[in-house]
Amino acid sequence: xxxxxxxxxxxxxxxxxxxxxxxxxxxxxxxxxxxxDKNAVEEGLRLKTTHSGEVxxxxxxxADSKKTMKEALAMGADRGVIVLADPLEVDxxxxxxxxxxxxxxxGPFDVVLCSEGSSDxxxxxxxxxxxxxxxxxxxxxxxxxxxxxxxxxxxxxxxDSVEVVETPVPFVAAVVSEINEPxxxxxxxxMQASKKPLEELNGEQLAPAGDYKQxxxxxxxxxxxxxxxxVIQGSPEEAAAKLVDALTKEGVLPK
Amino acid sequence: xAIYNAEHRRLxxxxxxxxNQEYSEVLxxxxxxxxxxxxxxxxxxxxxxxxxxxxxxxLFEQGMCRIPFPAKYGGLGLPFSxxxxxxxxxxxxxxxxxxxxxxxxAVAEGLLRYGSExxxxxxxxxxxxxxxxxSFALTEPxxxxxxxxxxxTAERKGGDYIINGSKMFITNAGxxxxxxxxxxxxxGPSCFIVEAPNPGLKFGGELGKLGMKxxxxxxxxxxxxxxxxxxxxxxxxxxxxYAKEILHGARIVVAALNVGxxxxxxxxxxxxxxxxRAFGKSIAEFQLIREKIADxxxxxxxxxxxxxxxxxxxxSGEDFSSEASQAKVFATEMSLxxxxxxxxxxxxxxxxxxxxxxxxxxARLLTIGEGTSEVxxxxxxxxxxxxxL
Numbered sequence: 001x002x003x004x005x006x007x008x009x010x011x012x013x014x015x016x017x018x019x020x021x022x023x024x025x026x027x028x029x030x031x032x033x034x035x036x037d038k039n040a041v042e043e044g045l046r047l048k049t050t051h052s053g054e055v056x057x058x059x060x061x062x063a064d065s066k067k068t069m070k071e072a073l074a075m076g077a078d079r080g081v082i083v084l085a086d087p088l089e090v091d092x093x094x095x096x097x098x099x100x101x102x103x104x105x106x107g108p109f110d111v112v113l114c115s116e117g118s119s120d121x122x123x124x125x126x127x128x129x130x131x132x133x134x135x136x137x138x139x140x141x142x143x144x145x146x147x148x149x150x151x152x153x154x155x156x157x158x159x160d161s162v163e164v165v166e167t168p169v170p171f172v173a174a175v176v177s178e179i180n181e182p183x184x185x186x187x188x189x190x191m192q193a194s195k196k197p198l199e200e201l202n203g204e205q206l207a208p209a210g211d212y213k214q215x216x217x218x219x220x221x222x223x224x225x226x227x228x229x230x231v232i233q234g235s236p237e238e239a240a241a242k243l244v245d246a247l248t249k250e251g252v253l254p255k
Numbered sequence: 256x257a258i259y260n261a262e263h264r265r266l267x268x269x270x271x272x273x274x275n276q277e278y279s280e281v282l283x284x285x286x287x288x289x290x291x292x293x294x295x296x297x298x299x300x301x302x303x304x305x306x307x308x309x310x311x312x313x314l315f316e317q318g319m320c321r322i323p324f325p326a327k328y329g330g331l332g333l334p335f336s337x338x339x340x341x342x343x344x345x346x347x348x349x350x351x352x353x354x355x356x357x358x359x360x361a362v363a364e365g366l367l368r369y370g371s372e373x374x375x376x377x378x379x380x381x382x383x384x385x386x387x388x389x390s391f392a393l394t395e396p397x398x399x400x401x402x403x404x405x406x407x408t409a410e411r412k413g414g415d416y417i418i419n420g421s422k423m424f425i426t427n428a429g430x431x432x433x434x435x436x437x438x439x440x441x442x443g444p445s446c447f448i449v450e451a452p453n454p455g456l457k458f459g460g461e462l463g464k465l466g467m468k469x470x471x472x473x474x475x476x477x478x479x480x481x482x483x484x485x486x487x488x489x490x491x492x493x494x495x496x497y498a499k500e501i502l503h504g505a506r507i508v509v510a511a512l513n514v515g516x517x518x519x520x521x522x523x524x525x526x527x528x529x530x531x532r533a534f535g536k537s538i539a540e541f542q543l544i545r546e547k548i549a550d551x552x553x554x555x556x557x558x559x560x561x562x563x564x565x566x567x568x569x570x571s572g573e574d575f576s577s578e579a580s581q582a583k584v585f586a587t588e589m590s591l592x593x594x595x596x597x598x599x600x601x602x603x604x605x606x607x608x609x610x611x612x613x614x615x616x617x618a619r620l621l622t623i624g625e626g627t628s629e630v631x632x633x634x635x636x637x638x639x640x641x642x643x644l
Contacts, residue, residue: 071280186316186318190280
């Protein structure tokens with residue numbers, strides 16, 4: 001089975017600094033593999049364990065994406081392809097177009113896995129567009145993927161229920177975090193990852209923009225949020241009950 | 256904040272202009288692992304609700320102990336400072352496990368330096384991979400830094416040595432599979448590898464400690480403990496020199512461990528200063544609190560630079576005993592001050608919250624263990640006076 005996994009070298013939100021005017025400092029910001037992409041890589045590796053074959057990781061990004069690609073390779077992917085383009089300058093459709101071109105070039109693939117959304121932009125647009133460009137079936141919110149011959153059964157996490165769908169192979173699935181627990185690569189695997197093949201392609205040459213028009217980013221700033229400074233008093237038992245009430249009213253805890 | 260953060264990364268870039276990326280990848284991955292798997296269980300290691308074996312084994316499996324050893328023995332062949340930095344991260348995540356692993360790796364360092372090729376093949380790979388846990392047995396009930404006065408004896412009888420005596424305050428005692436034991440033969444202090452179980456190897460009860468409660472500490476008792484002659488390490492009579500050299504390296508690591516403890520106490524204090532309000536404003540706005548923040552941060556940065564510098568001198572092959580001791584004296588005393596400030600900043604909550612004062616309790620060990628501050632100051636002064644001649 002040939003499995004493609006799409007990942008993104010996202011901004012590490014835990015280390016993101018905001019300048020005094022409220023703008024995130026994206027230049028020189030530390031990057032990491034987008035959180036749920038690890039679930040997509042893990043699922044690809046599990047499918048490979050069951051069906052044998054190859055796991056190829058794809059990304060659209062700058063040379064900094066190597067860090068994320070090496071992490072995916074350390075987890076166990078066989079090889080990687082970086083489509084060079086600045087993610088801040090290409091929108092979701094261009095990203096999906098470049099990924100589709102790279103996947104077609106290296107294909108055919110039986111399964112294409114993405115995560116439901118990236119941990120920085122979280123548009124969730126790339127996976128369905130990618131399926132469209134590849135001419136494959138698309139299943140979102142995937143929490144369980146079982147491939148059997150020419151079809152696959154996929155469990156989907158919906159708001160209040162789990163739906164099971166059947167799809168022909170090949171297909172694109174966008175996974176949610178419940179699907180698995182991503183493995184930690186060992187330090188030996190991290191060091192060996194540098195020896196695995198990592199190809200770099202030029203995004204513009206691979207998928208020329210042509211007359212495609214996209215909106216461009218003008219500015220980005222953090223949304224100010226005001227704190228309520230609620231003080232809860234009473235014995236620990238009373239205070240805990242009041243806190244649960246308050247959090248429920250705020251929608252933090254389910255009713 | 257991530258355990259392995261931008262400050263560590265910048266230091267790696269400065270110290271290793273060409274290879275820092277690989278080192279940072281290793282440390283960043285290890286930091287993420289510690290943040291998710293070790294840090295959350297750390298309070299429960301202190302209270303005894305979670306035993307050390309599980310998280311320590313997980314770190315062994317990640318390859319933490321492999322970092323500074325040659326590939327030939329299962330290591331990753333990375334610089335000593337990468338290993339020291341990893342121990343700093345572990346000191347932040349959990350000081351008890353960091354102590355246990357630091358001692359374990361000190362034994363591996365001893366085997367690498369003074370063991371025969373057969374001994375390295377037989378034991379080193381097992382320690383480096385974490386398949387066997389190691390323990391370092393030097394201190395005795397009546398001798399510590401004056402290791403030359405040890406009372407434990409090893410008498411040659413045929414193809415064996417017979418060891419008698421006892422060792423005190425031994426980390427990993429009772430749990431370890433291998434003990435690096437120092438005992439006097441006719442030629443003076445000598446070094447032996449003792450495999451457990453051994454009918455002549457017994458352990459006292461677990462010692463109650465102020466801190467580092469996750470790690471096991473006991474007396475190790477040798478009662479006609481028979482050790483095959485092949486497990487005598489190095490030359491007879493040179494054991495005290497070996498112990499000294501092994502401990503120089505370990506002191507750099509202990510310095511790193513203390514920077515890690517200081518870092519977690521500082522992070523908690525910093526967050527608290529922003530959250531806690533008094534007299535209608537955040538306590539972070541008070542100058543005397545700001546003074547503490549400034550001193551804590553300065554101490555941590557200085558401690559980190561000192562252990563990095565000592566590591567680099569060690570890597571160069573030059574005598575690093577003074578630099579290692581400077582790093583240890585400074586970092587251990589600094590981390591006590593930082594943890595004390597953290598308690599002070601938290602006020603009554605600092606004094607009554609295990610999850611805060613445990614950092615002070617953990618830090619308190621290391622101005623004593625592995626060379627007291629007093630003895631190390633004597634060493635630094637002696638070395639620097641000799642260098643200046």
